[in-house]
Amino acid sequence: MPTDVNTLGEFGLIEHLTRNFPISQPSTVKGVGDDAAVIDNNGLCTVVSTDMLVEGIHFDLAYTPLKHLGYKSVVVNLSDIYAMNATPCQITVSLALSNRFSVEALDELYEGIHAACLHYGVDLVGGDTTSSPKGLVISITAIGQAEKNQLVYRNGARVGDLICITGDLGAAYLGLQLLEREKRIWLENPEVQPNLENQQIAVGRQLKPEARRDVIETFRRVGLKPTSMIDISDGLASEIFHLCKQSNTGALIEESGVPINPEIQLLALQFKLDPITCALSGGEDYELLFTIAPEDIEKVRFLPEIYIAGEMTHPSDGIKLSTTGGNLHPLTAQGWKHF
Amino acid sequence: MPTDVNTLGEFGLIEHLTRNFPISQPSTVKGVGDDAAVIDNNGLCTVVSTDMLVEGIHFDLAYTPLKHLGYKSVVVNLSDIYAMNATPCQITVSLALSNRFSVEALDELYEGIHAACLHYGVDLVGGDTTSSPKGLVISITAIGQAEKNQLVYRNGARVGDLICITGDLGAAYLGLQLLEREKRIWLENPEVQPNLENQQIAVGRQLKPEARRDVIETFRRVGLKPTSMIDISDGLASEIFHLCKQSNTGALIEESGVPINPEIQLLALQFKLDPITCALSGGEDYELLFTIAPEDIEKVRFLPEIYIAGEMTHPSDGIKLSTTGGNLHPLTAQGWKHF
Numbered sequence: 001m002p003t004d005v006n007t008l009g010e011f012g013l014i015e016h017l018t019r020n021f022p023i024s025q026p027s028t029v030k031g032v033g034d035d036a037a038v039i040d041n042n043g044l045c046t047v048v049s050t051d052m053l054v055e056g057i058h059f060d061l062a063y064t065p066l067k068h069l070g071y072k073s074v075v076v077n078l079s080d081i082y083a084m085n086a087t088p089c090q091i092t093v094s095l096a097l098s099n100r101f102s103v104e105a106l107d108e109l110y111e112g113i114h115a116a117c118l119h120y121g122v123d124l125v126g127g128d129t130t131s132s133p134k135g136l137v138i139s140i141t142a143i144g145q146a147e148k149n150q151l152v153y154r155n156g157a158r159v160g161d162l163i164c165i166t167g168d169l170g171a172a173y174l175g176l177q178l179l180e181r182e183k184r185i186w187l188e189n190p191e192v193q194p195n196l197e198n199q200q201i202a203v204g205r206q207l208k209p210e211a212r213r214d215v216i217e218t219f220r221r222v223g224l225k226p227t228s229m230i231d232i233s234d235g236l237a238s239e240i241f242h243l244c245k246q247s248n249t250g251a252l253i254e255e256s257g258v259p260i261n262p263e264i265q266l267l268a269l270q271f272k273l274d275p276i277t278c279a280l281s282g283g284e285d286y287e288l289l290f291t292i293a294p295e296d297i298e299k300v301r302f303l304p305e306i307y308i309a310g311e312m313t314h315p316s317d318g319i320k321l322s323t324t325g326g327n328l329h330p331l332t333a334q335g336w337k338h339f
Numbered sequence: 340m341p342t343d344v345n346t347l348g349e350f351g352l353i354e355h356l357t358r359n360f361p362i363s364q365p366s367t368v369k370g371v372g373d374d375a376a377v378i379d380n381n382g383l384c385t386v387v388s389t390d391m392l393v394e395g396i397h398f399d400l401a402y403t404p405l406k407h408l409g410y411k412s413v414v415v416n417l418s419d420i421y422a423m424n425a426t427p428c429q430i431t432v433s434l435a436l437s438n439r440f441s442v443e444a445l446d447e448l449y450e451g452i453h454a455a456c457l458h459y460g461v462d463l464v465g466g467d468t469t470s471s472p473k474g475l476v477i478s479i480t481a482i483g484q485a486e487k488n489q490l491v492y493r494n495g496a497r498v499g500d501l502i503c504i505t506g507d508l509g510a511a512y513l514g515l516q517l518l519e520r521e522k523r524i525w526l527e528n529p530e531v532q533p534n535l536e537n538q539q540i541a542v543g544r545q546l547k548p549e550a551r552r553d554v555i556e557t558f559r560r561v562g563l564k565p566t567s568m569i570d571i572s573d574g575l576a577s578e579i580f581h582l583c584k585q586s587n588t589g590a591l592i593e594e595s596g597v598p599i600n601p602e603i604q605l606l607a608l609q610f611k612l613d614p615i616t617c618a619l620s621g622g623e624d625y626e627l628l629f630t631i632a633p634e635d636i637e638k639v640r641f642l643p644e645i646y647i648a649g650e651m652t653h654p655s656d657g658i659k660l661s662t663t664g665g666n667l668h669p670l671t672a673q674g675w676k677h678f
Contacts, residue, residue, distance in 0.1 A: 002441030002442070002443050002444070003441050003442035003443060004438070004441065004442070005436070005438070005440065005441065005442055005445065006438070007442075008442065010468060010469075013442070013445075013468055014466075014468055016442065017445055017446070017449045017468070018449075018463060020449075020453060021453060021456065021462070021463040023462050023464075024460060024462055025428045025429065025460070025461065025462045027383075027428050027429075027484060028428070028429060028462045028464055030464070031462055031463065031464040031465070032463065032464060032465055032466070036465065037429065037431065037464035037465040039385070039428070039429060039464075039482060039484075041380035041382040041383040041384075041385060041484065042382035042383055043380040043381035043382020043383065044366075044380040044381055044382065045380075046378070046380060046385045046482070048429075048431060048464065048465060048480070048482060049465065050431045050433055050465060050466060050467055050478070050480060051433070051467050052433040052434070052435055052467045052469050052476070052478060054435045054469055054470070054471050054472070054476075055472075056471075056472040057435075057469060057470050057471065057472065058469070089364045089366050089367070089378070090364065090366075090367060090376065090378060090387070092376065092387060092389045092480065094389055094390070094391040094478050095391070096391055096393045096396075096476055097344070099343070099344070099345070101344065102341030102342050102343065102344065103341070103342035103343070103344055103346070103347065103352070103355065104341050104342060105341070106344065106352070106356055107356070110356045110357075110359075114359060114360060117360060121363065121364070122364065123360070123362050123363055123364045123367045123370055124357060124360040124370065124371065125362075125367055125369070125370040125371060125376035125378075125387065126370070126371055126375065126376040126387060126388065126389060127353075127371070127389060128389055128390050128391045128478075129349060129352055129353055129356070130349075130391050130393055130396060130397070131393070131396050132393050132396065132476070133393070133394075133395040133396065133473070133474065134472070134473055134474075135472065135473075137391070137393075137435055137471070137476050137478075139389070139391060139433055139467075139476075139478035141387070141389060141431065141480045143378060143385070143387060145366060145378075145380065
C-alpha cells in the first residue's frame, strides 16, 4: 500500500529521500541538513539555500499584496544565508504561474523582489519563468559567500554554551491569525472593511519580515563567532531541536528569557493563545537563534536586541523549558505541550 | 486593462521583469541572459542555472515514468552548466507535490535523480519539499565550477566563426509525438497496448536525454575553447537566434550540415512532418550548439559527433537556412516557415 508522505513529516521525508545520496565532490563542504549548502572554490566558499513557496500553502493572495510577497520570498532565503554567518550576494527567481496573472501583477511581484535586492544588496542573476495549470509557485535560490573559517553550522554547539535570540518572537504568527480572521469576516460579509488598525507590528512581521543582516555585521564588528546558528522559520522550539540534534546536546530555555513584544502578548491573549506558545511554535519570525561559548558573553551582553534565553545542556537532560512559574517542562519540536 | 503574459513570450517576459535589476555585486560576473549565471569567488568561478518543471506543462505522468522524470530534470540543468564550458558539481532539488504522491512514488523520482547524480558525478546538497494543492512542480538548481578564462558565453561569436552541433537533432520532438499519439489511442481504447517498438531512439531521447559532458571533456583534451555556446533545449533555430543576438552576428545554416538520424527522418515523414523543421524547431535534444574560430577547424574536423553546420555572418545578412535544394530562407526563432 502506498505510504502517505505526511507520515514522515517534512524533515523525515527529506531525510528519507536523501539517505542514499553520499557526498562525492571534493568541493562539497556541507550538503543536505543545514540552513544552506557550502561549496569550496579554493577561495571564498559559496553558500546556497533554496525555498519554494506555493500559493494556497505558503501564501494567500486574498491578503498578501504581490509586492510584499516578492519581498518576503527573497528575505526568507537571505535569512538562511545569514544563518550560516555568510553574506548573500545573488539570487535566482523561478516562477510557475497560471494565466490569471497579468504582466502588471508580475511587475508588482518583481517590485517587491527588487526592493529586497536593493535593501540587502543582492543581485538577481537568473531564474526561470513558466506557466502552471493553476496558481503561483515561487522558487528562490540565494547564493552567498564566506571565508571557510567564518561559517557557522548547526552542529557546533557545546554543553554550557549560551542560547541567544536576536529579537522578539511570535509576532508573525499573530499577524497571520489577524489576517485570517479578517479574511473570514470579509468572506462572510464583503461590506465590512478589514480592521487591522494598531496591528502594524504583527501584520508587518507577517507580510514584510526582515532578515538579520545587521546581526551578522555586528558579529564581525565585535569579533564574535557563534558556535552554532539557525534562523527561526518554524518556531523557536523546532529550531532548538535542530541545533541540539546536530550538536548532540540538550537545552534549557528560560521562559523569562524568550523575548516577546508586550503588544504581541496582549494580542495573543485576545486570541486566547498563550504568548509563550506563540513564541515557541509560531514561526516565520526570521530572527536568528545561535549559541556562543560562555567566555564570549561580554561581547553580546550590551548589544541591543540580543537576548540570552538559556543554555545548552547534556543530551541526557533533554530539551526543556523552565517556566516563569518555576516549573520544568519538556519541549517538543511542535512547541510546548500544556499538560 | 491587464496585459496577458503570453503577449511578451517567455524571453520577452524575462527581459521585461528583470530590466530594472542592475548588477551591483563585484562577485557577479554574469547575471540574467546566458545558460547560467557566473559568480567570482577569488578562486574558481561558481556557475548557477535553474529550471522549473511543472506537471501538465513540461511533463505528462501518463507516459513519463517518475524515475525517468527525475533523471531528465537533473540532466536539463546540467546541460546548462556544460553549455558554459563548466563542470557541474552540485544540485539542489525542490518539490511541491499534492497528496496523491506517495513516499514510494517519490522514491522512484529520487531513484532517477540519484542515477543522474551518479552518472554525472554531482552531489545533491539541498532543496525544499512542500505540499501543493495540485500536481507536481520540480525546481532544480545546478551549480558548477570553472576557471574564469575557461567560461564560454553566448556573446563571443564573431563573423566567420564556424557553427557546430554535437549530435543529431529532432529525435526528442518525434519521441514526444509518438508518446502523445499512443496516449490518445490509449484514451480512446484502454484495451490497446502502446506500440512503441523499434522507436527506442526517439522515445529514449524524449524520456531520458543525456547532457554532453563528453563534449566538454573533449574540448579540454584537444585544447579547444569555443567562441560561444548554448545548449539546444528549444530547437536549433531558437538557439542560433540567441547566439546571433548576443554576439551581434548573422548566421548561415546549411540544411545538409544539420545532423538528423536516418530513422528519425523516416519517423518524421510517417508523421507527415518535414525532418529539417523537426530538427530546427523540435527542442529538448540537449545537444550543444557552439561556434569556433576558423583556425580551430582542425581540432574538430575528425572528432566523432561534431558536425559543422554553417558559419556566423554579418548581422545585416540575417539568419538564414541554405536548403539542400539550393534555396536561401530566412529562419525565424520558431524555425523555418515554409512559403
